[in-house]
Amino acid sequence: MRSERQLFHISAMLPYSLALGATELPGNGLTKFERRYKEDIAWLFSQRRFGERHDLERFRRLLERIGSPQDDFKSIHITGTSGKGSTTAMVASILRAAGYRVGMFTSPHLTTFTERIQVNGEQIPVRDVVRLIEEIRLIAVEMTGEPELRRPKFFEIVTAMGFKYFSEKGVDFAVLEAGMGGKLDPTNVVRSLISVITNVSLEHTEALGDTVLEIAENKAGIIKEGGTLITATSDDDVFSLFRETCERVGSRIYRVGEDIRFKKLGSSREGQRFRLDGLSQTFEELKIPLLGDFQLLNAACAVGAVEALRFYGTEVAAEAVARGLSEVSWPGRLEVMERHPLVVLDGAKDVEAFRALKEALLKDFKYERLVAVVSMSSEKKIPEMIEQLAQVVDIFVFTAHGVMGRAADPTSLGREAEKFSKPYEVVEDVRRAVYRAKDLAGEDGMVIITGSVFLVGEAREIWHRPSHTYYRLER
Numbered sequence: 001m002r003s004e005r006q007l008f009h010i011s012a013m014l015p016y017s018l019a020l021g022a023t024e025l026p027g028n029g030l031t032k033f034e035r036r037y038k039e040d041i042a043w044l045f046s047q048r049r050f051g052e053r054h055d056l057e058r059f060r061r062l063l064e065r066i067g068s069p070q071d072d073f074k075s076i077h078i079t080g081t082s083g084k085g086s087t088t089a090m091v092a093s094i095l096r097a098a099g100y101r102v103g104m105f106t107s108p109h110l111t112t113f114t115e116r117i118q119v120n121g122e123q124i125p126v127r128d129v130v131r132l133i134e135e136i137r138l139i140a141v142e143m144t145g146e147p148e149l150r151r152p153k154f155f156e157i158v159t160a161m162g163f164k165y166f167s168e169k170g171v172d173f174a175v176l177e178a179g180m181g182g183k184l185d186p187t188n189v190v191r192s193l194i195s196v197i198t199n200v201s202l203e204h205t206e207a208l209g210d211t212v213l214e215i216a217e218n219k220a221g222i223i224k225e226g227g228t229l230i231t232a233t234s235d236d237d238v239f240s241l242f243r244e245t246c247e248r249v250g251s252r253i254y255r256v257g258e259d260i261r262f263k264k265l266g267s268s269r270e271g272q273r274f275r276l277d278g279l280s281q282t283f284e285e286l287k288i289p290l291l292g293d294f295q296l297l298n299a300a301c302a303v304g305a306v307e308a309l310r311f312y313g314t315e316v317a318a319e320a321v322a323r324g325l326s327e328v329s330w331p332g333r334l335e336v337m338e339r340h341p342l343v344v345l346d347g348a349k350d351v352e353a354f355r356a357l358k359e360a361l362l363k364d365f366k367y368e369r370l371v372a373v374v375s376m377s378s379e380k381k382i383p384e385m386i387e388q389l390a391q392v393v394d395i396f397v398f399t400a401h402g403v404m405g406r407a408a409d410p411t412s413l414g415r416e417a418e419k420f421s422k423p424y425e426v427v428e429d430v431r432r433a434v435y436r437a438k439d440l441a442g443e444d445g446m447v448i449i450t451g452s453v454f455l456v457g458e459a460r461e462i463w464h465r466p467s468h469t470y471y472r473l474e475r
Contacts, residue, residue: 080198183221
């Protein structure tokens with residue numbers, strides 16, 4: 001009987017479907033290259049089930065074998081319970097507006113894998129995805145045969161791909177969203193100039209810790225010696241922990257609400273206007289095309305991060321800050337898809353994000369009836385999340401996103417809604433669930449589609465088809 005290592009070696013060298021015993025390649029009607037892409041993506045996602053917790057030293061050994069690309073650019077590193085993706089997109093957009101060549105690394109993706117790795121707003125080409133997976137795949141086979149190493153995990157491989165691509169493209173800055181936590185996240189191998197921790201609340205307790213302070217300590221692992229930390233935490237105990245960490249490693253620290261202040265000036269369905277007093281500049285009026293008060297906190301973090309670059313010899317003009325914020329794109333976050341009824345997507349996926357979503361639904365939108373299309377992954381804090389939405393939603397439509405083994409049973413979600421005397425329907429198919437919700441909302445109503453990035457990505461395909469048609473294995 002073959003060992004797990006032998007099976008891994010075989011599966012790494014064969015097309016994924018054949019390694020599993022399939023008799024023919026999937027994807028009738030696809031070109032040879034399209035099939036190759038599907039096979040490589042399938043192999044990559046199969047690596048989720050391998051290995052123990054991340055080990056940065058062993059991950060560095062993988063990076064050494066591809067030329068240590070993480071040393072070829074300056075980095076801004078962003079983590080937090082919520083808002084880290086939006087903040088990453090804002091920082092990247094500002095630096096791009098300032099004339100820099102900028103890499104942006106985010107996760108997860110909404111629809112296609114190529115969203116995760118971008119240079120100057122352009123997604124990594126599919127051919128480069130194939131090339132990099134196949135290069136790192138061979139290294140993974142070699143590492144599996146060395147006792148002191150281990151096979152790289154999914155997110156390590158993706159991070160290595162991002163670093164390698166950014167190095168090849170000669171980016172000036174890489175703006176990196178951490179995957180989970182901070183201390184042991186693969187993105188934390190960089191020596192970032194600026195660290196951003198948007199906020200901290202309970203999340204991923206099985207991996208990050210049982211208390212907010214334990215999770216904060218994990219996230220504080222991205223703070224670097226001689227660096228600068230920007231944070232928007234409202235928790236004084238968390239801020240004290242961050243301040244102590246900065247003092248210990250010799251890092252500056254700035255807090256939104258104290259060192260960086262903002263005031264909302266107005267909003268519409270097209271976005272928001274606000275004043276901001278930054279670290280070195282005052283901006284009388286800035287605009288972002290993103291909705292929700294929480295996005296103003298994220299914008300304040302982004303501006304603070306960019307301003308702090310002056311400590312390292314990079315000055316960003318006020319005009320670039322304003323233009324970058326006004327041009328930022330971050331799909332699936334309070335994104336308006338239709339007007340009558342109003343249909344909005346939001347990738348809220350934890351209790352804190354649901355609380356922020358509830359506030360946005362109360363403040364930023366007008367409607368006669370609110371219908372929520374909801375799917376959640378089964379490991380989430382479902383009762384608490386439903387409780388937040390039940391305070392504003394008139395009717396729930398529960399469905400199941402298409403990520404195998406992840407989605408909670410829609411009927412069990414309905415039982416949670418019953419606790420708050422909220423009517424609900426179960427429509428298993430996502431597309432039909434959206435159309436049913438539109439019927440229930442009526443012309444003057446609103447549909448909010450939320451609960452999972454996977455759901456939002458799947459629903460968004462109703463309005464925006466992916467640029468290629470062989471993406472379905474990318475979840």
